[in-house]
Amino acid sequence: MARQSQIQIFFVSLAESAISFYFLPRVFPTTTLAGTFLIFLLINWSFYFVYLLIIYPFFLSPFRHLPKPGxxxxxxxxxxxxxxxxxxxxxxxxxxxxxxxxxxxxxxxxxxxxxxxxxxxxxxxxxxxxxxxxxxxxxWIRTFLRQFLGDGLLMTEGDEHKHQRKQIMPAFSFRHIKELYPVFWSKSVELCGAIKAELLEKKDGVIELNHFSTQVTMDIIGLAGLGRDIGSLRNADDELIKNYEEILEPTAEKGIYFVLHLMFPLRLIKMLPWKLNERVKITTKSLKRICREFVQEKKARMKMQSEEQIDILSILLRSNAFSDDGLVDQLLTFLAAGHETTSSAFTWASHLLALNPDVQKRLRAEIHENIALPRDISSEKIDIAGLLESLPYLNAVCNETLRLYPTIxxxxxxxxxxxxxxxxxxxxxxxxxxxxxxxxxxxxxxxxxxxxxxxxxxxxxxxxxxxxxxxxxxxxxxxTFLHGPRSCIGEKFARAELRALVAVFCGSFEMQMADPNKMVKPGGTITSKPIGGMWLRLHPVAW
Incomplete structure (x- = not known):
């Protein structure tokens, strides 16, 4: 609308200047048509700004009678x-x-x-x-996010969004999520093993949980989404983790970068001599390269494997609905949204449990009472999906965390x-x-x-x-997951993953804040992350 109005002002000024210059020369006695045009352009822009800033918002807006903040x-x-x-x-x-x-x-x-x-x-x-x-x-939000997510499901609108969601929906069906519970559980157990190994090297029992949280959720989306064990819990220098941690770390500089996208065109921001521009270019290029390698590797493996795979990428490949570039865009979306949402929720859940020892104690009692062993129980033919979904206090803690700390x-x-x-x-x-x-x-x-x-x-x-x-x-x-056709397609996936992570973690550790007097502040641009990380003091407990 604004662009259309600006074009109209240009042509109206041109017409006014031509009429004045040729038919009313004494009204605006300028020597050139260009001079007359600039005068009318200035006058019309002045009226336009008065209209935008005063007349429309205060006297014509259809919302002027609605309640307003002071x-x-x-x-x-x-x-x-x-x-x-x-x-x-x-x-x-x-x-x-x-x-x-x-x-x-x-x-x-x-x-x-x-x-x-x-x-x-x-x-x-x-x-x-x-x-x-x-x-x-x-x-402007879509333009900003497209740098990191490509043209995946989150970025599309209208008929294209309907088409993509229809093709992707089978990967997030209830039956498929239930099949993935053993992956969620085994990786949760692996997370606790990695943290216990870290604690052996520390005298004070203090760890920064957010990094571990990012690693385990990336490993889970790797197995469940790509059918590939990324193994970031075993590799602290994983390239994928480093890229996403750099992008998502809440800093003032990234906040300014985000705000500038609200005010100025992307091409103008990219012209600025700003180191962050170069870092964004490097990290996004690296992520796209990794996702392209994942797609090529998966296509090669599917030709060799006779058994049908249940990971999300396999389902998308079997649909024949996406080109390789389209698959890369979907992977960029699922890797970012699939690991970051649950990583954030799990981090905040640990924070809330550390601040509320009575809730933590009650939850641990429910977990120990209903789950006999913390190790991978999928091999024991136990319905871990049904078991975790049936624990009322576990689900209550997860729901309350998601309510208080929505990822977006x-x-x-x-x-x-x-x-x-x-x-x-x-x-x-x-x-x-x-x-x-x-x-x-x-x-x-x-x-x-x-x-x-x-x-x-x-x-x-x-x-x-x-x-x-x-x-x-x-x-x-x-x-937290919105509603309707644009609701989070991975809601059931995220809820199931969070249940497993919270159950194993709370069943394995007693947690306190490393500094009880320090206020943990949420930050970030798009997602909600703890500024400065989440530092906990952990004590392993007998299961």
Whole structure:
């Protein structure tokens, strides 16, 4: 819309200058047509900016009567800086608490652009489910992420997204996830073995868990996604891990890099003499090369193997729906999203258990009571999937962790056409924010203790069984995996993986924060990671 308006201003100014120069020379007595054109261009741009900054937002916007937050940062800036609050989503949560509303809060961003914050299940359901293809991911977010994820499932929209999701869905069916539980369990056991070996070399029992968490989830997505044991737990210098840790490490510099993509075109940012540009180029090139090698290696192995493989890449290859470049893009997406989501959730689960020893003790008792041995039990013909899914407190702890620390704390959608949200007219180009961090912690949806870690909210007090909407009244009150056609396709995979990791880890170690007085702060640009890592003091326990 803005680009179209700029083109219109150019041609209107050209027409005005020609009419004035040839037919009204005394009105604008300039000696050249170019001079007249520049005068009209300046006048028209001035009127356009007044219209954009004052007339439209304050007198014509269809949202001007909606509830708004107070405390603007000032003219032009307005409430734009709340996007960069830390932890990500915290400013939106404050807004939800402080501004009385019926599901939509309107605020003005930089240059007084309209922004909508969705706060209630009905409005969220309209955008994510009922009119999901009226709203797409923000173009600048897609441009930023495409550098790292290619044109995989997360980046596509419309019919292309429908096609890709249909082809990929069989790899994430309930039956297929159940077959992968032994992989999740055996790698969880291997993780604890690697940590115990690390502890033997330390006198204080302190480790940084986030690195181990990244390694084990990368190994799991390697086996479950590629049918290949990457073995990063056995190789501290693994190239894949190093690349992703460099990309995802939460730093101020990466935050600035992310913000600049919001404000300026990608090609302009790439022209800057910035070392980070070179590092992004190197790491993304390396990741694409590794994924291409994985695809070629898998195709060669499938020709030699008669037994049908159950990993995700094998399923995609058998579908014949993707070119080699398309498979590389899907792998970039699954490797990043598949390991980072659960890695983050597992790290935050350990943090919450370390801060809540009573919860930790109760969970460990449930695990030890129901699971006899920590070693790989798949060989003992035990239904590990059914067993883990049946443990109410384990599932409650996992659900409560996912509620309080959603991996993607802030998401947004832009209207692709004139549409509406629960009867409120929304013109094309309007940006709406759906904020899992804020919705998952909103006291209106979860009660006064919404920001407290209370796994019991996920257990039915009458039956003692798991309750899958917690203490809320709607499943739209829990947005960690979003909902609808654009919901996380790997939700069941991530939940199953997290169950196994938390069960084995809590059953193997008693955990405390290395520094009980240090506040662990979430950070990051797209995902939520602990700034400075997650330092725990661990004590092995008898199983």
């Amino acid at each position: 405390g603007s940062y000032g003219p032009i800036i307005a409430h734009g800086p709340i996007m960069f609050s830390q932890p990500p989503g915290s400013a939106f949560l404050r807004m939800m608490k402080e501004v009385p509303n019926d599901g939509i809060i309107h605020y003005r961003s930089f240059f007084h652009e309209d922004r909508l914050l969705l706060t209630e299940p009905a409005q969220i359901g309209d955008v994510l489910v009922h009119k999901s293809y009226d709203f797409e991911k923000s173009p 704390p802030v998401s947004s959608r832009v209207a692709t056409r004139d549409t509406s949200i629960c009867g409120q007219y929304v013109p094309a180009g309007t940006l709406s924010f759906i904020v899992p961090w804020a919705i998952n912690r909103n006291p209106r949806l979860w009660g006064e203790d919404a920001e407290k870690f209370r796994p019991e909210r996920w257990i039915d007090p009458g039956t003692g069984r798991a309750n899958y909407i917690g203490s809320a009244d709607s499943n739209y009150s829990f947005l």
